[in-house]
Amino acid sequence: MREPLSIRVTTYALLALFVFMVAVPLFWMVTTALKTNKDLYEDFTYLPRHPTVQHFVRVIERDGLLTNIWNSFAVASVTTAVTVVVSAFAAFSIVRYKYRGREWIGRFILFKYVLPTAMLFVSLYAIVVALGLGNTLKSLMLTYLSFTVPFCTWMLMGYFRSIPPELEEHAMASSRRPSSRSPWPGTSSSWRWSSPPTRPR
């Protein structure tokens, strides 16, 4: 069913506005990078009159920006990898296993998530200096982990809750080899059966 014309026109007008708001800064960024200094500072143009890559060459050769991009990339990759592993196991254990203080661990993760980030900067700085990690990339990875792990754990807890435990019970009941039944109720097999639905397909 098609909506009336007025609604469609309004929708597309709003979308066009959003595209404009996103695209103009990008356009400005790229054109400014390609302009010569004369075009930038003396007489203004929207499109560069003589597109040049001199700024790119300078920023790579003199300022060595590729090193910085590599650093950013390394920090982001390590943080992501560690976050996925740690928070997947943490969320799974909080949702599926019964042990003392389980609810409170979940609640503290929510508290960390609600706490304003700006409040943590001073104490985080003190901790990083006390660990002797000042001015290193490792300290940045650790700091990011303290933000990302609670968030991802909270998100994954919701997701693991939505997977029926019957899946694991079925796996435990129908496992043929008794050796694959672990001493604790379903430690290995429950992880093996409940983690695949969370993977991207």
Place this chain on the structure above:
Amino acid sequence: MTVPIKLSMMVVGDQYIWGQLMAGAVLATVPITILYFLGQRFVVQGLAAGSVKG
């Protein structure tokens, strides 16, 4: 030093060397763009799954 720190250190006082700043910004977005196009399928899927689950 990571990219944001480097770019803000390229501003000296009130002197903005716009050409090089913007060239740096463009270069810094390249890896992100490549990663996004590699994983675009999963981003769309995740958005759909997230919107269903709430």
